Amino acid sequence: MAEQKLLDVVIVGYGPVGQSLSILLGERGYRVAAFDRWPALYPLPRAVFHDHEIRRVFHAMGLGQDVEKISQPSATYQWFNAEWKTLVEIDWSAESISDGPVGYLFNQPSLEALFDSKAKSLPTVSVQQGWEATAVHQHTDYCEVSLREGTMVDGTWTPTGNTQTVRARYVVGADGANSFVRKSAGIAVDDLGFQEDWLVIDLKPNEGVKLDVPDIGQWCNPARPTTMVPGGPGLRRWEFMRLPHESLDDLQKPEKVWELLSPWVTPADATLVRHAVYTFRSLLAKNWHSGRIVLAGDAAHQMPPFMGQGMCSGLRDAWNLAWRFDLILRGITSPGLLESYTPERRPQVRAVIEASIAMGQVVCISDPVQAARRDAAYLAGDVPPLPPFPGLSGGLICTHQPFSCDTPAGLLSVHGQIRTGDATSRFDDAMPNGFHVITLDADPAHYLDAASQNALERIGGRATGMTTDAAKAVAGHILLDASGKYQRFFDEHGVKAIIVRPDYYIFGAVKDLADLPALLGDLTSRLGADLDTLTAHARSGEQALA
Structure with a gap:
């Protein structure tokens, strides 16, 4: 170069x-x-x-x-206490909003x-x-x-x-x-306060070996908090928390590794791929x-x-x-x-970190008395479920009136199987990436005037209708919602149209299709009102610097 x-x-x-x-x-x-x-x-x-x-x-x-x-595909994520009683189940095998399992x-x-x-x-x-x-x-x-x-x-x-x-x-x-x-x-960098050392072990079971181990889970045993998870097809992983009296050197000795694995697997059953101690942080x-x-x-x-x-x-x-x-x-x-990159990504990631810390504080209890209190609370159903995965709370989303009231702005958009003509496929396989205006049971062209349609084209977007009625479908223009996921999503949020960003997050939504041009106008104005000037400026800048 x-x-x-x-x-x-x-x-x-x-x-x-x-x-x-x-x-x-x-x-x-x-x-x-x-x-x-x-x-x-x-x-x-x-x-x-x-x-x-x-x-x-x-x-x-x-x-x-x-x-x-x-x-x-993932199985259900299970948390067990020391006696292998189930404390928590998170169904990562369930159908997600994205047309497939959660994980x-x-x-x-x-x-x-x-x-x-x-x-x-x-x-x-x-x-x-x-x-x-x-x-x-x-x-x-x-x-x-x-x-x-x-x-x-x-x-x-x-x-x-x-x-x-x-x-x-x-x-x-x-x-x-x-x-x-x-x-x-x-x-x-902000330190959010979590720091624990864990021994991470990856191994490959020998051909024909069937391990008697939960598919994916946390063993919340105060004597040794332990994670068990597939490492991908044909591989397994264990993670063991370092206890207060243990040194990092002792924890990484091969004999210690196999000692910790011994309830589930022996050297005769599998090949050790690697083992290393990691410090889990929250930064x-x-x-x-x-x-x-x-x-x-x-x-x-x-x-x-x-x-x-x-x-x-x-x-x-x-x-x-x-x-x-x-x-x-x-x-x-x-x-x-x-x-708007930091205002979008930082709050979402902070929420994920805080949820991960909360989960870690449940798992990483090495005191038997505290563990007994935790177990009693979970087994009695006194612990609320985990909150839903966070969306976007700031940045390039429409959160002001009249569009913000009870609309899904900032959420990940629905994704499902669609049919256009005789072909059925994933929406993101059938449609080019970019901004998408999606209307329910309506032709978006009837609600976007010429200026709105021109603005949408100039930001690389397109407008598409979605329907569950095959008689209303028009190939490439009004798509058949083959799985009904779009219908359910729109009904759940009480909206008639959404604008989806290229990263599949919802910019904004409207309950009345007459408000759609104003919502699109809000998007295009925040991207830059004078698109011709911006384009000319970018081209002249490229020529000057090349």
């Missing part, structure tokens, strides 16, 4: 978040360079769970069927291999592994990133002496918990955006694993950034659109 070539986005960090953002931008044709300190992908398991929303992202990346081959289990190295292959196949994406960022400087119209090359010598990252400097309109720090980009931008960057520098993934947040949302939250960051960068780089909106 020529040193002075202006890129659209430089991504520092090439884990799942950096990989997915590279794909999402590269598929849109943007010039992206991803750099990672390590010369090769990390080969051992880490994350094992993704939810239904993230499965939709995989479909949007063109990897839905490939991910399906390396993952399995899935997978092996992260297999997932990253898919991401890596896809990213490197895109002609506008450059992936350079073995390059460490050493400086990030912001200028008025671009950022400059200095990097040095390194290689592994006897297990130690060692500089080769080669360096390079690249320029890009934006820099994304997806470089993990110790993010160099975050520190370079001077962004502080949240105060701001995720500073000028032309943006944070994503562990660079912006860390959380306990009890909700399985660590990687999921990072992929939501990438998904949220992808459509923002798309609108900015196409000149549809100004760089000010990034100002």
